[in-house]
Amino acid sequence: MKLDRIDLKILKHLQANGRITNIQLADAVGLSASPCLVRVKRMEAAGVIIGYEARFDLAKLGNFVTAYAEVTLQNHRRNEASRFERAVCQIDEVVEFHMVNGKYDYLMKIVAPGYEGPAGVMEEIWNADLGVKSYSVFIVTSTPIKNRPLSIEC
Structure with missing residues (x-):
C-alpha cells in the first residue's frame, strides 16, 4: 500500500493518541471527517494499522x-x-x-x-x-x- 503525506500524518497522530476521535483526527491532519475515516479504514483493511491498545504501569x-x-x-x-x-x-x-x-x-x-x-x-x-x-x-x-x-x- 502506498502511503501519502496525509496518511503518515494520520498514523503519527494515532500513534500519539489511539483514542482520538475521528473529528479531532481529521481536524489535526487538515481533512473533513468522512475522508479521514475512509483513509483510516483503508489502512486498517490493508494491515498498516493492526490494532489499538491500552498501556499499563x-x-x-x-x-x-x-x-x-x-x-x-x-x-x-x-x-x-x-x-x-x-x-x-x-x-x-x-x-x-x-x-x-x-x-x-x-x-x-x-x-x-x-x-x-x-x-x-x-x-x-x-x-x-x-x-x-x-x-x-x-x-x-x-x-x-x-x-x-x-x-x-x-
Missing part, C-alpha cells in the same frame, strides 16, 4: 518483573524451531518473541510476577525438552525509554 498492577531471555537451540532444523516456537507461543508471560540472527536464535520479553517469575518461565521451557542448548536471562532494573513513538516523517 506494571508497578501499579502488582509485583511484576520484566526480563529478556536469549535462547540458543541445539540445532537449526526448521521442524525443531517450529516446535520450540509453538510451545513458547503458548506461554502467557512471554509478551514478545523474536527470531534473531547473531550469537543466539531467539529473544523473548517475559513479564511475570516477582523475580522468580521469569526464571520459572525459563525453567518451564528448559524442562519441556524443546531443544534448548543454552539461555541467558536479563532482569530489567530500569527503563529510561518506554514506548517511544516511531519517528514518522510526514
Whole structure:
C-alpha cells in the first residue's frame, strides 16, 4: 500500500493518541471527517494499522518483573524451531518473541510476577525438552525509554 503525506500524518497522530476521535483526527491532519475515516479504514483493511491498545504501569498492577531471555537451540532444523516456537507461543508471560540472527536464535520479553517469575518461565521451557542448548536471562532494573513513538516523517 502506498502511503501519502496525509496518511503518515494520520498514523503519527494515532500513534500519539489511539483514542482520538475521528473529528479531532481529521481536524489535526487538515481533512473533513468522512475522508479521514475512509483513509483510516483503508489502512486498517490493508494491515498498516493492526490494532489499538491500552498501556499499563506494571508497578501499579502488582509485583511484576520484566526480563529478556536469549535462547540458543541445539540445532537449526526448521521442524525443531517450529516446535520450540509453538510451545513458547503458548506461554502467557512471554509478551514478545523474536527470531534473531547473531550469537543466539531467539529473544523473548517475559513479564511475570516477582523475580522468580521469569526464571520459572525459563525453567518451564528448559524442562519441556524443546531443544534448548543454552539461555541467558536479563532482569530489567530500569527503563529510561518506554514506548517511544516511531519517528514518522510526514
